[in-house]
Amino acid sequence: MKKNWPILVVDDEDVMCESMGAWLREDGYHVDTASNGQKALELAKAMDYAICFVDLKMPGGMDGIETMMEIHRIRPEASIIIITAYATVDTAIQAMKEGAQEYIVKPCNPQEISMLVSRILKLKKLQSENAILRKKLNRQYRHSDVITKNPRMGEILALTQDVASLRSTVLIRGESGTGKELVARAVHFSGNRAEKPFIVVSCAALTETLLESELFGYEKGAFTGANAQVKGKFELANGGTLFLDEIGDISPKLQADLLRVLQERRFYRVGGTQEVEVDVRIIAATNKDLAEEVHDGRFREDLYYRLNVIEIRLPALRERREDIPLLAEHFVQHISSALGRDVSGISAAALKVLIAYDWPGNVRELENVIERAIVTCRNGMLDEPDFSWLQKNAVSSQNWEVPDVPLGELERRAIVAALERKHGNVKEASTALGIDRSTLYDKLKRYEIVH
Amino acid sequence: MNGLCLVAIGSVPANALDWIEDTTAEWFPLPTRRLPPLSIPPSAYDAKRRQYQSVEMMKMLAQQAPRDASRVLGVTDVDLAIPMLSFLFGQAQFDGPIAVVSLCRLHQEFYGLPPQENLLRERTAKEVLHELGHTFGLVHCSDSTCAMSLATHIELVDAKAEQYCARCGTQLVHRFTTREETL
Numbered sequence: 001m002k003k004n005w006p007i008l009v010v011d012d013e014d015v016m017c018e019s020m021g022a023w024l025r026e027d028g029y030h031v032d033t034a035s036n037g038q039k040a041l042e043l044a045k046a047m048d049y050a051i052c053f054v055d056l057k058m059p060g061g062m063d064g065i066e067t068m069m070e071i072h073r074i075r076p077e078a079s080i081i082i083i084t085a086y087a088t089v090d091t092a093i094q095a096m097k098e099g100a101q102e103y104i105v106k107p108c109n110p111q112e113i114s115m116l117v118s119r120i121l122k123l124k125k126l127q128s129e130n131a132i133l134r135k136k137l138n139r140q141y142r143h144s145d146v147i148t149k150n151p152r153m154g155e156i157l158a159l160t161q162d163v164a165s166l167r168s169t170v171l172i173r174g175e176s177g178t179g180k181e182l183v184a185r186a187v188h189f190s191g192n193r194a195e196k197p198f199i200v201v202s203c204a205a206l207t208e209t210l211l212e213s214e215l216f217g218y219e220k221g222a223f224t225g226a227n228a229q230v231k232g233k234f235e236l237a238n239g240g241t242l243f244l245d246e247i248g249d250i251s252p253k254l255q256a257d258l259l260r261v262l263q264e265r266r267f268y269r270v271g272g273t274q275e276v277e278v279d280v281r282i283i284a285a286t287n288k289d290l291a292e293e294v295h296d297g298r299f300r301e302d303l304y305y306r307l308n309v310i311e312i313r314l315p316a317l318r319e320r321r322e323d324i325p326l327l328a329e330h331f332v333q334h335i336s337s338a339l340g341r342d343v344s345g346i347s348a349a350a351l352k353v354l355i356a357y358d359w360p361g362n363v364r365e366l367e368n369v370i371e372r373a374i375v376t377c378r379n380g381m382l383d384e385p386d387f388s389w390l391q392k393n394a395v396s397s398q399n400w401e402v403p404d405v406p407l408g409e410l411e412r413r414a415i416v417a418a419l420e421r422k423h424g425n426v427k428e429a430s431t432a433l434g435i436d437r438s439t440l441y442d443k444l445k446r447y448e449i450v451h
Numbered sequence: 452m453n454g455l456c457l458v459a460i461g462s463v464p465a466n467a468l469d470w471i472e473d474t475t476a477e478w479f480p481l482p483t484r485r486l487p488p489l490s491i492p493p494s495a496y497d498a499k500r501r502q503y504q505s506v507e508m509m510k511m512l513a514q515q516a517p518r519d520a521s522r523v524l525g526v527t528d529v530d531l532a533i534p535m536l537s538f539l540f541g542q543a544q545f546d547g548p549i550a551v552v553s554l555c556r557l558h559q560e561f562y563g564l565p566p567q568e569n570l571l572r573e574r575t576a577k578e579v580l581h582e583l584g585h586t587f588g589l590v591h592c593s594d595s596t597c598a599m600s601l602a603t604h605i606e607l608v609d610a611k612a613e614q615y616c617a618r619c620g621t622q623l624v625h626r627f628t629t630r631e632e633t634l
Binding site for chain 1: 500504505506507532533534535536537538539542543544545585590591601603604
């Protein structure tokens with residue numbers, strides 16, 4: 001393992017290079033030595049050193065600080081330890097300022113140097129682990145992972161690529177379950193903010209005051225229970241992206257606050273007197289028609305135009321039926337391996353059923369339906385009977401006699417009925433209704449349904 | 452090849468070489484022979500630090516050693532150091548023929564305590580196994596009771612056993628049974 005972390009020792013004294021090299025080799029490291037800065041640079045070009053010990057004073061040519069700076073130019077990741085025989089505060093400060101990780105005075109205790117090396121390598125291992133995990137995470141949200149052969153979705157993906165590295169606000173519109181968050185992640189992880197945080201806030205799930213402190217944070221003593229200063233999502237997302245889901249549901253006061261942040265990139269924490277400046281890209285999503293909300297006076301027009309710089313409208317699943325077989329196959333593979341079930345595929349007859357269905361809950365509903373079918377499937381292939389209940393639902397909805405009541409009342413009754421069927425379980429009820437939980441909460445609030 | 456050569460550098464405790472020979476005979480299938488003692492090379496002395504540079508000692512061993520020697524182990528009672536480190540218990544050429552062990556910091560007297568010959572014998576054996584282990588390609592071991600673990604102070608030497616752990620021992624046996632080492 002230690003061989004993966006090569007070390008370079010740069011010193012004009014041969015005895016120093018030899019003895020230090022020998023001592024580190026005994027510890028299992030690959031060690032190279034260089035007697036001057038020039039040779040060190042040649043070696044650094046060929047080998048990615050984890051640690052470079054560089055003597056501060058080398059007569060003629062480059063001194064230690066220059067050598068360090070040049071090595072850093074070639075190998076920015078290398079940790080440089082400056083060695084000196086004379087401890088002076090000035091040179092130590094200069095070395096650290098120029099980017100040395102450590103500064104040691106020779107001779108030093110063997111224990112000190114052994115701990116120093118293992119401390120640096122521990123950090124490097126964590127850093128490389130972190131880089132690998134980040135890469136894995138980024139791969140999860142690549143555009144190629146959005147499964148589609150629908151031309152409109154293709155255009156949308158191309159658009160997300162184009163706008164990925166801009167700071168412009170993106171507004172994603174689409175019914176529940178169409179993959180608004182997935183697209184938002186794709187925008188974030190393909191742009192130049194990919195290494196920075198992607199923070200999600202579901203605006204419908206929180207009350208106005210909670211959402212305000214969630215977004216902007218609060219100062220100690222701002223309200224009862226505010227025992228310490230807490231950073232809001234805007235600050236946590238600094239440098240990265242803030243995804244505001246269900247933006248159509250925020251109160252007029254928060255609309256005004258949000259407009260100010262979008263315009264000035266600054267805000268006050270709740271109870272705060274000092275402005276906080278942030279660099280955050282906003283991606284907002286809604287399943288509402290915001291233009292209509294503006295028209296009806298429920299959404300600020302100025303905020304709407306601020307948000308709607310780049311608009312992405314995601315089609316419902318029924319508008320891209322050609323993707324249903326692809327998505328179904330993908331979910332079968334993914335869910336069966338996650339659940340440890342041996343289900344290898346889905347039959348053509350079953351796909352026909354899925355293609356014919358209207359999917360009010362879109363891709364999320366499809367995923368749930370496949371999961372249910374996998375759980376109850378008795379043989380290794382999903383077939384038509386595994387989805388018979390879906391057909392029944394579809395048929396019964398077609399034959400359903402619609403009562404003569406306002407649309408809102410119809411929705412209210414459907415929600416009450418779903419909650420009753422699911423014994424008050426909001427998560428299950430929202431799945432059955434094909435909407436997400438935050439939308440259901442919002443509707444419960446709107447229709448004043450107590451559950 | 453002509454086995455493992457033991458050589459005193461300067462004066463060393465009377466029976467130190469006997470202890471070392473007992474240890475090497477137990478662990479290494481090489482005949483051990485003693486070379487005439489060498490005097491400490493003047494170039495090794497660092498007057499400023501009042502210590503001896505181990506690199507100079509090793510250079511001398513390399514020059515003086517018989518050409519056919521498989522390994523040469525120098526034993527000294529003076530305090531060893533290298534420019535970077537304040538002291539060394541010993542040093543070896545990794546996977547090479549030369550090693551040197553200093554008994555200076557293995558004496559209880561160094562720490563202001565009354566002499567304890569048994570303890571000195573144990574510590575000497577551990578350090579000999581450690582440095583010779585390096586010459587046979589063993590690196591530091593994470594098992595603190597193994598002779599190959601890195602000891603940066605005397606308490607860590609005392610924490611070791613007078614033996615290699617199973618992993619290092621196996622590696623050594625493997626080396627003797629499959630590689631170029633001749634008996």
